[in-house]
Amino acid sequence: MTATLADLRPVYVxxxxxxxxxxxxxxxxxxxxxxxxRAALADAGLAWLAVESAYFAKxxxxxxxxxxxxxxxxxxxxxxxxxxxxxxxxxAAFRHACIEVxxxxxxxxxxxxxxxPMPVGRAESLARIGSxxxxxxxxxxxxxxxxxxxxHRTGATVEDIALVAVKxxxxxxxxxxxxxxxxxxxxxxxxxKKIAGAFTSLQCTPVGEGAAAVIVxxxxxxxxxxxxxxxxxxxxSSAGRSQRVYDDATRYDAMLTQETAAIALAEARVSPGELxxxxxxxxxxxxxxxxxxxxxxxxxxQAVPRLKDGEFAIGGRCAVSPSGGLxxxxxxxxxxxxxxxxxxxxxxxxxxxxxQQPNARTGLAHMVGVGAVCYVxxxxxx
Amino acid sequence: xxxxxxxxxDLYRAEGAAGVANHPALLGGVCAACGYVFxxxxxxxxxRCGGLDLAPRDLSGAGALLAAARVHLxxxxxxxxxxxxxxxxxxxxxxxxxxxxxxxxxxxPGERMTTALAPCVDAEGxxxxxxxxxxxx
Numbered sequence: 001m002t003a004t005l006a007d008l009r010p011v012y013v014x015x016x017x018x019x020x021x022x023x024x025x026x027x028x029x030x031x032x033x034x035x036x037x038r039a040a041l042a043d044a045g046l047a048w049l050a051v052e053s054a055y056f057a058k059x060x061x062x063x064x065x066x067x068x069x070x071x072x073x074x075x076x077x078x079x080x081x082x083x084x085x086x087x088x089x090x091x092a093a094f095r096h097a098c099i100e101v102x103x104x105x106x107x108x109x110x111x112x113x114x115x116x117p118m119p120v121g122r123a124e125s126l127a128r129i130g131s132x133x134x135x136x137x138x139x140x141x142x143x144x145x146x147x148x149x150x151x152h153r154t155g156a157t158v159e160d161i162a163l164v165a166v167k168x169x170x171x172x173x174x175x176x177x178x179x180x181x182x183x184x185x186x187x188x189x190x191x192x193k194k195i196a197g198a199f200t201s202l203q204c205t206p207v208g209e210g211a212a213a214v215i216v217x218x219x220x221x222x223x224x225x226x227x228x229x230x231x232x233x234x235x236x237s238s239a240g241r242s243q244r245v246y247d248d249a250t251r252y253d254a255m256l257t258q259e260t261a262a263i264a265l266a267e268a269r270v271s272p273g274e275l276x277x278x279x280x281x282x283x284x285x286x287x288x289x290x291x292x293x294x295x296x297x298x299x300x301x302q303a304v305p306r307l308k309d310g311e312f313a314i315g316g317r318c319a320v321s322p323s324g325g326l327x328x329x330x331x332x333x334x335x336x337x338x339x340x341x342x343x344x345x346x347x348x349x350x351x352x353x354x355x356q357q358p359n360a361r362t363g364l365a366h367m368v369g370v371g372a373v374c375y376v377x378x379x380x381x382x
Numbered sequence: 383x384x385x386x387x388x389x390x391x392d393l394y395r396a397e398g399a400a401g402v403a404n405h406p407a408l409l410g411g412v413c414a415a416c417g418y419v420f421x422x423x424x425x426x427x428x429x430r431c432g433g434l435d436l437a438p439r440d441l442s443g444a445g446a447l448l449a450a451a452r453v454h455l456x457x458x459x460x461x462x463x464x465x466x467x468x469x470x471x472x473x474x475x476x477x478x479x480x481x482x483x484x485x486x487x488x489x490x491p492g493e494r495m496t497t498a499l500a501p502c503v504d505a506e507g508x509x510x511x512x513x514x515x516x517x518x519x
Contacts (some may be wrong), residue, residue: 130392130422133480134434145449145468147449149449149469152418152490193455194455245429
C-alpha cells in the first residue's frame with residue numbers, strides 16, 4: 001500500500017524569497033542564490049541553523065554548486081541534494097522536500113533554485129538514435145507547431161493566441177521581480193521580431209538568470225521555533241509524471257499535463273473550478289491555452305473565448321500566471337518551479353499587492369520539462 | 383554527374399516502400415510483442431511495452447500534415463533561416479517532424495504530404511541528398 005502526500009503529516013510553505021529574474025549579468029550565482037535564501041529565511045522568521053536539509057535545483061550550472069553557495073550561511077553540515085529535471089528542476093526539488101518533511105525525516109527543509117544561462121547539451125542526443133531534423137526544431141519551433149495545430153483544431157487565430165502575452169505582460173508589469181515589467185499592446189506583441197510560425201519574441205519566454213527559495217516545514221518544526229501557522233500555506237498534494245506513448249503524439253505536453261493535474265487535484269480533493277490562482281509553464285503563448293484546457297479550467301477549445309472574457313485575468317474566475325508567468329516573469333530554469341510555488345504562496349497569503357487575486361484560497365503550480373516530465377502541486381490558504 | 387550519397391542513410395533510403403515505390407522510404411521498426419510501429423529503427427527496447435524483439439519496418443513516407451511553421455530565427459550554423467518544418471502523421475502510424483520543401487508557401491494541417499530527396503551539403507561541405515516532405519502531387 002502506497003501513500004500520497006495527503007496521507008502523511010501536513011506540510012507547509014513557511015517562507016519565500018527571490019533574487020529578481022533578469023538578463024545575464026556579471027552577478028555570481030552565489031549572490032543570486034544567497035539573496036533568495038536569506039529572504040526566504042527572513043520571511044519565515046527562521047535562522048539558518050533551523051534548516052535540516054536543502055534541495056538545490058539547477059539545470060545549467062555545473063556539477064554540485066550547492067555547498068559552494070550555502071556554506072556562506074554557515075556550514076552547518078546539513079544534507080544537500082542537487083536536483084536537475086530540465087525546466088521542472090525546481091518543481092521536482094520542491095516535491096522531494098515536501099516528501100521528506102511529510103515523512104517526518106526533517107521538520108524544516110530549504111528548496112532553492114539558481115541558474116545562469118550557459119551552453120548545455122541534451123542527453124537525448126547521446127542515445128545515437130537519429131532524427132530527420134531535430135537540429136532545426138528549437139523549443140520555440142516545437143511550440144510553434146503546436147500553435148498551428150491548436151489554431152487548426154479550434155479555429156483560434158494568431159491574434160487570439162497572442163492575447164495570452166498581452167495578459168501576462170500586464171501581470172509582469174505589476175511584479176518587481178519579473179524580468180519583463182512593461183505593459184505591451186497586442187499590436188506591439190504581433191509586430192515584434194518574428195521567431196517561428198505565429199510567434200514573435202514577446203510571445204516567448206526570455207532567457208535569463210535569477211533565484212527563488214522556499215522553506216518547507218512541518219507544524220511541529222514551526223512551533224518548535226515559536227512560529228504559528230497564520231502565514232503558512234498548506235501543500236495539499238504533489239504529483240509527478242513522465243511522458244507515455246499517447247494516441248496524439250504531437251500533444252504530449254498537454255496529455256502529460258492532463259494526467260498529472262488530474263492526479264494532483266484528486267489527491268487534494270479539489271475540482272478545477274475551485275482553483276483561484278494557477279501558475280503554469282507558459283514558456284510560449286500557446287501553452288497557456290493548451291494547459292488550461294488540459295487541467296479542466298475550461299472545456300476543450302474554450303480557452304480563447306474564456307481568455308477574452310477575462311476569466312484568467314487577475315480578478316477573473318481564476319488568475320492564470322499572475323506573476324507574469326514564464327513569458328514576463330521569466331524562466332531562468334532551475335528557479336522557475338520554486339518561484340511558482342512562492343508566487344502561489346504569496347497569493348494565498350493575500351500579500352500580492354497590485355497583482356492580488358481577490359479571495360484566493362486554492363492555487364496550483366504546474367511545470368513541464370523536456371524529457372518530458374511534469375509536476376503539479378496544489379496549495380491551500382492558511 | 384553522379385548522384386550524391388544520402389545525408390542520413392540510417393533513417394531513409396532513395397527507393398520507396400512496397401506500394402509507394404516512387405518516394406523515399408523511411409526506415410522504421412515494429413515491435414513483435416505489441417505491434418507498435420515507430421521511427422526511426424532502434425534496438426534499445428519498445429517505447430510502448432519494453433519488448434526487445436524489434437524488427438525493421440519500411441514506412442511509405444506518405445501522410446497528412448498535422449502542423450507546419452516557418453522558422454525565421456535559427457541559431458545553428460548548419461542551417462540558414464528561413465525554412466519550414468512540419469509534423470506529419472504517416473499513414474503507417476508514426477508522427478515525424480522534418481523539413482518541408484514549400485518555397486515559402488507553408489502548407490496547412492490536413493494537406494497530404496510525401497517524401498522527396500533534396501540536395502544539401504554535409505558538415506564538411508560535400509554534396510548530399512537529404513529527406514524533405516513535399517505536397518503530394
